[in-house]
Amino acid sequence: MRGEVGYLILEDGTILKGKPFGARTVRYGEVVFTTAMVGYPESLTDPSYKGQILVETNPLMGNYGVPSKELKENGLPLHYESDSIKVEGFVVSRLMRPNHWSSVMSLDEWLRREGVPGLQGIDTRAVVKKIREKGVMRGAIVTDGSDPKEVLENVEKIDYETTNFVELVSPSSPIIHVPEGKISGTIVVVDMGIKYGILRELLRRGFKLIRIPWDWDPIEAYESYNADGVFFSNGPGNPSLLKVVAKNAKKVLDAGIPTMGVCLGEQVLALADGAEIYKLKYGHRGINKPVKDLESGKAFVTTQNHGYAIEPETLNEFYVWMINLDDNTVEAIKHKELPVIATQYHPEASPGPWDSTWVFDEFAKLVRGDANV
Numbered sequence: 001m002r003g004e005v006g007y008l009i010l011e012d013g014t015i016l017k018g019k020p021f022g023a024r025t026v027r028y029g030e031v032v033f034t035t036a037m038v039g040y041p042e043s044l045t046d047p048s049y050k051g052q053i054l055v056e057t058n059p060l061m062g063n064y065g066v067p068s069k070e071l072k073e074n075g076l077p078l079h080y081e082s083d084s085i086k087v088e089g090f091v092v093s094r095l096m097r098p099n100h101w102s103s104v105m106s107l108d109e110w111l112r113r114e115g116v117p118g119l120q121g122i123d124t125r126a127v128v129k130k131i132r133e134k135g136v137m138r139g140a141i142v143t144d145g146s147d148p149k150e151v152l153e154n155v156e157k158i159d160y161e162t163t164n165f166v167e168l169v170s171p172s173s174p175i176i177h178v179p180e181g182k183i184s185g186t187i188v189v190v191d192m193g194i195k196y197g198i199l200r201e202l203l204r205r206g207f208k209l210i211r212i213p214w215d216w217d218p219i220e221a222y223e224s225y226n227a228d229g230v231f232f233s234n235g236p237g238n239p240s241l242l243k244v245v246a247k248n249a250k251k252v253l254d255a256g257i258p259t260m261g262v263c264l265g266e267q268v269l270a271l272a273d274g275a276e277i278y279k280l281k282y283g284h285r286g287i288n289k290p291v292k293d294l295e296s297g298k299a300f301v302t303t304q305n306h307g308y309a310i311e312p313e314t315l316n317e318f319y320v321w322m323i324n325l326d327d328n329t330v331e332a333i334k335h336k337e338l339p340v341i342a343t344q345y346h347p348e349a350s351p352g353p354w355d356s357t358w359v360f361d362e363f364a365k366l367v368r369g370d371a372n373v
């Protein structure tokens with residue numbers, strides 16, 4: 001509608017006026033930003049964004065519309081990271097009309113169908129400057145004409161830190177994926193909100209996957225499915241809330257099972273090791289983050305989406321394998337003796353550069369038993 005007004009509200013009292021798109025409603029969340037230039041379908045459907053309002057720094061969004069879900073590999077849509085939009089709200093500077101061969105609808109229509117509010121015409125650089133200065137903040141997105149001052153009062157009531165978002169995005173019963181072609185092994189995937197991109201990478205390497213609910217015991221599944229390895233997935237929210245998963249991860253380590261973790265999965269393995277996790281001021285979210293492998297000396301451009309990081313000095317049986325070249329934070333860890341590796345960044349990209357999909361090859365070697373850690 002012409003003249004319609006919406007708001008982005010931050011807990012420090014900032015109220016920014018924009019133009020609504022998508023669903024007309026009010027949603028609350030932690031306000032975070034990504035510097036990714038492309039890949040909004042992947043970002044919007046990434047379950048790790050549950051509980052967060054996503055601000056895009058790239059000024060033009062929606063240019064290539066919404067890709068078809070029919071473009072698939074091993075039964076999974078190629079450009080989606082889950083079956084629905086997971087962000088609480090989406091904030092852009094300029095919403096574009098789509099023009100692309102694979103587009104089936106506009107961003108506006110997609111958000112409307114999924115009940116997710118969007119806001120355009122926001123000076124996203126100003127939002128980023130504020131978040132970089134004050135740290136990540138709670139906030140709200142208003143697109144239904146509600147009074148922003150009243151909504152601001154409710155922002156104080158939300159608590160991102162103590163909410164278990166994992167249980168909202170994890171399956172309630174096991175899901176099995178069988179790769180097309182030869183099966184090279186079976187992996188138990190502890191699904192804390194796994195991205196399809198990770199499933200696609202594991203399936204590409206011939207693994208049959210048993211996705212179990214986040215709080216199930218992976219050892220039981222490992223034994224009953226006669227599996228060859230365990231994978232701890234990415235996922236939303238504060239890792240310190242996941243005591244059950246950390247306890248299960250400890251059991252997996254004690255059993256010496258070949259294991260890999262990504263992002264939240266890495267944090268959970270670190271917790272199982274007795275290490276500490278802290279919250280970053282405004283997180284790492286983007287697709288051009290430089291990471292250095294301390295063993296090979298090589299650097300990679302990586303995809304990242306995390307708000308927490310491992311305190312390196314508190315690691316016990318793990319050591320720091322890779323670091324972030326922007327701020328030296330931990331980006332990957334390796335176990336000193338066991339076949340266990342984990343990254344904080346996303347080697348599956350989705351969206352982003354495929355420079356580090358080789359980490360999944362390393363995991364495949366560990367599962368086959370033909371690599372030294």
Ligand SMILES: NC(=O)CC[C@H](N)C(=O)O
Nearest residue numbers: 234235263264306307308
């Ligand atoms: N992508 C993820 O798995 C994110 C992990 C965790 N929620 C964080 O923000 O650090």
